[in-house]
Amino acid sequence: MNFKTTLVMLVLLAAIAGAYLWMSSAGPRGASPQESLPDTLVTGREFQSITIQQQDQTLTLENQEGQWWQTQPVRFPVTGETVETLVNAGLSLVPRKVFSYDDESATIAPGEALSTLGLEPPRATVTYLSDTGTHQLLLGTYSVAGSAYLQLNGDERVYLVDPTLHNAVLNADPKSWRPQTLPTLDANRVNRITLTGGPQDLNLTRAEDGWSLAPDGGERADDELVTRLAMMAQHLKPLSYVSDAPDALTQYGLAEPRATLTTADATGARQTLRLGQDADLGGTSVYATWSDTDEASPVVFVLPADPINELPRITADLLRDPRVVTASPGTIRGQLVNRVGRDTVEINQSPDGQGLAFVEPETGYDPDIQRASRWLTTLTRVEPTGHVRAPREAQAPIALIELRLTGGRSEYVRLYADRDGREDVLLAVRESETVAALVPSEQVAPLLAPVVTLRDRNLPDVGPIEELRLTRDDGEAFNFALDPQQGWLPQNDDFTDQWHADRFKELGDWVASPRVRSWTALPELPRGPTARLSLGQGKPAYVVNVDQQLGQRTDLPGVFRLPEVIAPLFGEEYRQKLVLPYRPDQITRVTLGIESNPDSPNLPPAATISRNPQGVFVDAQGNRFDNQAQCAALLNTLAGLSAKRIIPARLPEQRQPPIRFWELATDDGQTHRLQRDNLGVWSLNDLTFFIEAEDDKLLKQLDTAWGKALVSP
Known part of the structure; x- marks a missing residue:
């Protein structure tokens, strides 16, 4: 490019720039420029509404209690950023130029000029309502100089302004004004x-x-x-x-x-x-x-x-809240259960707040802390299996419950029998509620159980105990006295060196601090083998059903269940009871067999074992047995056989046939008949007893071995 061409281009650019500056300063064609310009076109610090009209659509935004809403043509919240953009665009409208068509210098008609500028009709009308009044703006077209035309309603002048408001209104999509997160109510309110x-x-x-x-x-x-x-x-x-x-x-x-x-x-x-x-x-x-x-x-x-x-x-x-009561265990201070037609049980926290006390009916007893605590919190642990309509008033409840809470509050529950007759389900209804919870019966059973089940399992102290006498209905009696140095010692004269005093010590220790396993609902002790333990003159006694492990104390009503480790002590043989006080060499003959009875008429013959002068075990015909070791084991087990526990003699109809027997002859000329039934009960003459488990097992094994060869040794 030569110098002449460059010069021509520079001249053209200067001319274009000059024309642009002239046009922007001259304003629209035919208008007369005005020298005085207002500082701003929209004023206000607080805005109540903004209305935008375009063609046949009107959009209205309103400030309602701090939240901006679109109220026309639909009602919906808008973002604060949207309102801020529109308000700031209005507040920033500072006229760059102002022109008029109403003076003598105007060269074209005002209507024709305004139509050319997009102001007749306007492309959009924006109305601001603020604390300073109403400001209505008519938006026209964009000018070639990066500005836009605008009029104020009622003002014939045309303003050349920054196009920010035009951009926000003419190019906006109302959907973009919608919030990304919708307004919400406080869930707590x-x-x-x-x-x-x-x-x-x-x-x-x-x-x-x-x-x-x-x-x-x-x-x-x-x-x-x-x-x-x-x-x-x-x-x-x-x-x-x-x-x-x-x-x-x-x-x-x-x-x-x-x-x-x-x-x-x-x-x-x-x-x-x-x-x-x-x-x-x-x-x-x-x-x-x-x-x-x-x-x-x-x-x-x-x-x-x-x-x-x-x-x-x-x-x-x-x-639905599945709980029968809403109280937490820590807020419970007492409970009253009226078992309709039966009795009322009430347990409250003691006045010092350190324990629990019966209010009725067991005012003379302390409740068992663990069981009473669970009784008080029974309703808090109930898990209903469903809900039905509450029974009508015509159906009487089986229990009325008041659960007393901190702050003097109470919750009330009624228990009903199931309308369908099911015994495994009860209906629980809270006060004033119209539905009933279906409650498994076992979950609320403690509330309906006899009050004795809530008694303290630690029995009342009876004072110092220095002597004990244990008697049983089998005629056995054991007397012990408490020695300050040696503890409990037997007082019987016979078999003194064979007494099991250590076992009796366990019983004596329990009597000193008696604690039962649980109280039962039984009104009296069931019949059966019993033992009586007397604690001394002027003191109560314990009566125990040995087989069922149930007991009573004569100064207390009710039946309790003994601890599993204590109950057997009432049936214990505290001195060794020799059934056959002989040595093996003193037994001269043993006959093994099955006692005949109507149910077993065809039995094998008995087998006899004896010892010949050479000490060899032979049968009744003098034939030598091959199993000499088994013969010796049988005699060793029978000799010195002792009873573990003496029991009352069984009636004939109680025996279980067939019955094995061992008939022993001893060197003192005596004959002893030892029998065992299928229940493991042994008898010798008029004595009925159990033997040690090891002896019973060994004799059974030997008996089985001999039973296979009763005919041929």
Whole structure:
């Protein structure tokens, strides 16, 4: 490029720039420039509304108690950023130039000029209502100089201004003004919830004592679950906004929504969420509308399906509080149970707060702390299996319960028998509620059990004990005295060196600090083998059913269950009782056999074992036995056989046939007949007893071995 060409281009650029500057300063064609410019076109510190009119559509934004809403053509919240942009755009409108068509210097008609500038009619009208008044702006076209034309309503002048407001209004999509998170009510202040469209319509209300499924408070709801339900309508984050057309609700399944959730608080504020059809084939999103009134909003948006898709499946049973009482164990101070037609049991915390005490009827006893504590907290552990309508007033309860709590509060529960006659289920009804919990009978059985089951398992002290006498109905008697140095010592003269004093010491230690396993509901001790333990002159005695491990103390009403390690001590043989006080070499003959009876007429013959002069075991014909070791083992076991426990003689009809027998002849000319029945009971002459388990096992093995060869040794 030569110098001449460069010079020409520079001249052209200068001319164009000059023309641009002239045009921008000259204003629109035919207008007369005005020298005086206002400082700003919109003023105010607090704005109440902004209205935008474009062609046939009007958009109105209103500030309602600090929240900006779009109120025309639909009602829906808008973001604070949207309002801030529009307000700042208005406040920043400082005229760059101002022109007029009403003076003599104007060269064209005002109407023709305003139409050219997009002001007749205006492209948009923006009306601000602020604390300084109403400001209505008519927006025209953009100028070639990066500005835009604008008029004030009632002012014929045309202003050349920064295009920020034009950009915000003329290029805006109202959907972009919608919030990413919808406004919400405080879940802690919500006191009414309505859910429709699911398996059943739900109307929940909240009072001081919590949520209820019925307006009258007759069906208690689970506070935590209801709060979670209310939270489903909080902080909703639409994925996108899809429609504002009222006639489009049917298209999205919102004319008849799958579920409608309405929450309200004490101020009257409410919010309604409606769910339509799935927004995608995978069911991960759903169409919805939201409003702060009972009316459906036409604004349709898309929400994530989780967790709000659970709304159509929520039922009263899912929200019902399953607890029979709401009290926690730590708040319980007492309980009164009126077993209708029977008695009343009342246990309260002791005045010093350190224990529990009977109020009625067992005023003379202390309750067992562990059992009474569980009795007091029985209703807090009940787990209902379902709920039904509460019984009518015509059905009488079987128990009335008052659970006393801290702060002087109480909870009341009525127990009813099941209407269908089931014995494994009871009905529990809270005061003023219209539903009954189906309660497994065993879970509330302690509340209906006799009061003796709550007595302290530590029996009252009877003072120092220095002598004990144990007698049994088999005629056995054992006397022991307490020696300060050696403990309990036997006082009987016979077999003194063979007494089991260590076992009796266990019984003596228990008597010094008696603790039973539990109290029973039995009015008296069942019949059976008994033992009586006397504690000395002027003191009570224990009477024990040995087989059933049940006992009584003569100074106390009621029957208790003995500890498992103590009960056998009442049937113990405290001195060794020799059944056959002979040595093996003193036994001259043993005959083994099965005693005949009507049920076993055809029995094998008995086998006889004897010792010849050479000390060899032979049969009745003098034939030598091959199993000499077994013969010796049999005699060694029978010699010195002792009873572990003497029991009352059995009646003939109580014996179990067939019965094995061992007939022994001894060198003193005596004959002894030892028998064993199928229940392991042994007898010798008139003595009936049990032997040690090892002896019983060995004799049974030997008897079996001999039984296989009773005919041929």
